[in-house]
Structure formats: structure tokens, C-alpha cells
Amino acid sequence: MQQVKGVIARAKDAPVELVTINVPDPGPGEAVVTIQACGVCHTDLHYRQGGINDEFPFLLGHEAAGIVEAVGDGVTEVAPGDFVVLNWRAVCGECRACKRGDLQYCFATHNAKQKMTLEDGTELSPALGIGAFIEKTLVAAGQCTKVDPDARPAAAGLLGCGVMAGIGAAINTGALTRGRSAAVIGCGGVGVAAVAGAALAGASPIIAVDIDPAKLEAARKMGATHTVDSSQTDPVEEIKRICAETYEGAEGADVVIEAVGRPETWKQAFYARDLAGTVVLVGVPTPDMEVPELPLIDVFGRGGALKSSWYGDCLPSRDFPMLIDLYRQGRLDLDAFVTEEIGIEDVEAAFEKMHHGDVLRSVVVL
Template identity: 70%
Template sequence: MSQQVRGVIARSAGAPVELTTIVIPEPGPEEVVVSIAACGVCHTDLTYREGGINDEFPFLLGHEAAGTVESVGPAVRSVAPGDFVILNWRAVCGTCRACRRGRPQYCFSTFNATQKMTLTDGTELTPALGIGAFADKTLVHAGQCTKVDPAADPAVAGLLGCGVMAGLGAALNTGGVGRDDSVAVIGCGGVGNAAIAGARLVGARTIIGIDRDPRKLRWAAELGATHVIDATAEDPVAAVRALTGGFGADVVIDAVGNPSTWEQAFYARDLAGTVVLVGVPTPDMRLEMPMLDFFSHGGALKSAWYGDCLPERDFPTFIDLYLQGRLPLDRFVSERITLDEVEKAFHTMYSGDVLRSVVIL
């Protein structure tokens, strides 16, 4: 039987979000209804609201979520009612060319629920990243649910669903940061600071946080940066080289995603070092550099999509590390808000006052 719950929608590009009543259908084959406990406010949700993803309005926003499985449809075996889960937008198919080659973290055909959630008048909703978790409950594909230890704080656990996982994965999965490496991270918001926390976790020797905002640099130091660089006061490339014996860092992560920061990342790395782009550029951005520099520097130039994460592998591991006190995921929760404060949280995000606002349901 379908049910009606509260949900936050974006009805048109740029318009303030609305808290309204939405309809959740009974789960069909391979579908699951999840009762949402907490959901982080991610910049991607704001991009949806602004029409920067596509124009399939109205959107049901929210995707960094954790909650409890309420009911499951036919043929669901991976989760059961009562399971505590983190929702993800990479429900791997197992059959695409990436999955067949043993690289499911690059799956090209991820699953979403088949049925649509709707408004009470029957208008179909487009769930953000196939999730739509700014709601009391949501409908997802069973593969979008990853079971983790229920001892975890839902406000903390849900952040692995997107931004924090993107940063951790950029450092550990894509960048391959290891013990005694030197690492520089450009942009110390939620994603960049997660990369810093990941580098610290695996024992990187030198961890450099770079930003223009003193608050973000303080957060970087708290989360594991051994050095911070104020990009308004000194040249980041020269500063990184000075901190790494004149050579540059083994891994440089661009968590901003524009041509100037990517160029800084390129020249701040050691010969044969790695650049990881995890910040998301806009379609109009272009890069112009001497091609000879690409040849002469060697190394690897990579992009991290969702931190090259595989939810069933990564989520339980990071939650266990958090519960052991080895990964301070709780520091990313700057404030806890209610469902009717999402629009306010978007404005707080603009001001740079938080790493993450988290909706508690």
C-alpha cells in the first residue's frame, strides 16, 4: 500500500525549496522503502535546485542519507526490514563492461528504483541522484542500500553517501595515498578535508591543506593537516615545494575544480606524482597549458568520481574505523537541522560557515 510522507522538493530552477506531501509506493521487485534517520545537505542538492544537473523538475532533493529498511519488495535478499543502511547512488549492475572486467567501482549502468514517487496530484518526482532523502521515507533500489553497524550515529553515517566518501576515496582509492607519502589538498571544504582525514588515516608523512578561508584551514589542521597554506598570502605551488624538499607532493588533490586550481595541482606535484581532480568543473571551463609539460612531468592525472568507491566494500570499513575512534567522521557534522530548514542550510552553505548541515528526522 502506498503511503504519504513529508518531502522537500525543488519545483523550478532557482525557486526556494518546498516542504510538501509526497507519495511513496509499495516497493516492487528489487525495491526497498527506507525510513530516513538523517540526511546531509550537499552542494549537489543545491545544483539540482538551480537546474545545473538537468531540467527534470520537480526534484525530490537529498541523497547523503542513512536510515532503517522499513519494507522490501519481491526478490530482495540483500537487506531486510530493520537493517540500518547508508544509501548510495552506485548500485552496481554486475553485467556492464566495467563490472565484467572486475572494476565495479566504475559501473556504467547503476540501478535505481523502477517506480516513481509522486506528489499527491500524481506529478512524478525525480529523486536527486536516484535517492531523494529529504523525506521521512524514500523508495530506492535494494542495491542502493549498504548495511553498516547500527551503533553509528545516522548523521555521521549518511555523509559517506556522497561528499565525505568522495574526499576519502579521492585520497585512498584514486590517489592511492600511502604511508610516508606527501599530500597536498587544494580546497578544504567537506570533500577536501575528508581527503585530508583519509591521508592521515593511512599514515601520510606530510599533509598540506590549501585554501583562502582561515576557517577552512583551521578545520584542515584539526582533521590531520601537518601544514596549511593561505592561498591569499602566498603562492601555493612554491609553498608546497618548500614543504617537500623542493620536489613537490607525491599526490595533489584538487577539491575545487577550476582551471587555476588544477594547474596549481599539476605544478605542485613531484615528478611522476599524481594529480586527482575531485572538485566538479562547470561545462564552460577550459584548460590551456604547454603540452610539453604533460610529457616532461610524467606521473598520473586522474579524476575521482564518487572517490572510486564501492559502497559494499568501503562503507562498512569506514564506519568501523569511525566507531574505533580512528576516523573522525563526526567532525564533519557542523549543525543538525530539521526538514523545514533545508533552504536556510543552502544559504549557510554559501557563507562557508559549515562543513555539513545534517537534517535529522
């Protein structure tokens, strides 16, 4: 066992604390990873606010990259010294999704069996089964994805959640390709990543929608061909207009990605898609939100698909190395998502900046 420093949320809405944490030696199927960088994601704030569950205290942080320090018995996928991006989808290989070849939909993803604890023995609940605002963390070995060690940790770690969710919503869930149009409603970190994914897929036009000029500018830098300030313009009508200019007869975008997670914007996405188009919900709603009322004839008459995208429907072993290669080639600007690098003691201040929309990502560098 080792003792290291980490950031916890002890109670609902309480300020985070930097405390000493006991990290067990890795058991069978587990790995200890020295964390080099970890993004401050909105999901971590949800944990602190009690919006995920009430299993306090939480060890926060999950968008992380680092070096494998040690592995337990039976681990073959990674070895000490490997540079890895952590993921919250260690697939089981045995469930019905895995057995039919859909590993990205694994119904039995798993985490480390042992618990990290406070000095008094109180067990911690690691955020998304990872817990990476810490000098070293214990995870299931399947949560470690080996990638090119020349990648910058602060950028690479963002694939662990938000950036992968957005890119995957466009490429995996939305199945965007050349000759198809895309619109993204909500241009925070996930939405801007969806814009980047649409650009990688060759979609055109790519229409970014938000009420914040700074976020719209970030989306343009990542590949948006058009931007719409929805506080000034009806986004549904503007998306339809832009797409009709490109494709004669188009009644909206082929794929509309909703990256806000609200009924109002989901309804906008529904009506902003073309006939037989696809709506992708990647924004995370709260439990009290409901699908807005829609005439059933509109659901039937427009055809197409209404999808949700969980973690960008990614398979980390397939997608992380590919995206890191694109980053190393200069074709995917992961560095653009890193607004600032901070110390582990600055997580609470980073939550405030996130709340005010001042950053795409603050990244803790250890």
C-alpha cells in the first residue's frame, strides 16, 4: 500500500479537499497508474453536487493520462512503464453485447475490486470508477489504454471522457461521412469535440449553435463552417437555410448533435434534421427531464433515427490510439481543448471557471 495526495468531495456541495489517500497494491487484473494529467470535467462537478449518486466521499477526476507503475497477477494488456489514457469502459468480453461483437456496448464494464481509502479506512467512491485527481490511482487493467508515449499528457488525457464523447457522437453514433451535413447544438467541450469529429469525417456544412460568442469561435477553429447565435436567431430555421443552400431540397442537417442535455434543445435538434436524418443526444440530462411533447406523426413522418450516445459509443482500445495518432500527425488539435494547466490544489477554482463558462478544459498537471 502507498499513501498519496488526492482530491475528494466529502459531502454534497461541500468544497473539495486535498487529503492523504491509501492506494492498495494492485491485485489480480488491476493496475496502479502514476497520474501525469487529469482534465476537470463537468461530471466531476456533478459528483460533488450529489447529482450522480450519494455514495460520498468521492475521489474525483477521470479524464487522465499517466504511466503504469505496477500491475497485478494475470494482467497482459499493459506493463509497467506504459503510457496510458484511462477509460471508464473496461469491457468484460462475456456479456451478450461482447459476444455478438459489440464491445463498445458492453453491459458489464468493470473497475478495480479493491477500494482506495482515507487514512481512517473510509472507503472512497472513485469518479466513473477511476478517481484521478490523485498522484497515483488504482484501476482495473482494462481501464488502461496504451497510446503513443510522445503525446502530451494534458491533451491525451482528455480522450478519457469529454473529447471522446463528442468526437464519438459525430463519427461513431452519428456515422457522419463526406456528403453529409452536421449541426451541433451546444459548444462546450463536448460540443466542440463533436464539431472536430464532424470535420474529421469530412462532413459539410458543419453548423455550430450556441449563445456564447467565445464558444462559437472555438467551434469555428475546430472546423465549423457556420456558426449560429441562438440568442439572436432561430437555430432551426437557420440550420435549414444553410443546408438548403448546399443541398437542393434539404430540410435540415443529416445529423444534429445535441450537446446540452435539455428538452428544449433536443426538440430543436429534432426539427433541425433533414428527412431521414439522425438526432444524437450526447448532452447529459438530469433525472427530472422528459422528452418534450411531439406529434407522433412528426416522429413517423420524418423517419430517420433518434439516438443517444454514451461515451461516444467508443471502444477505447480501437479509438484512443487512432485519435492520438491523428493528434501526433497534426490532424486533430487536442491542445486546443486545454484552456489552462493548474495544480491539484486548484480544482475548486476550476469548478468555478467551468460554472461561468470561462474554459473548455482546465487540466490538473501533476
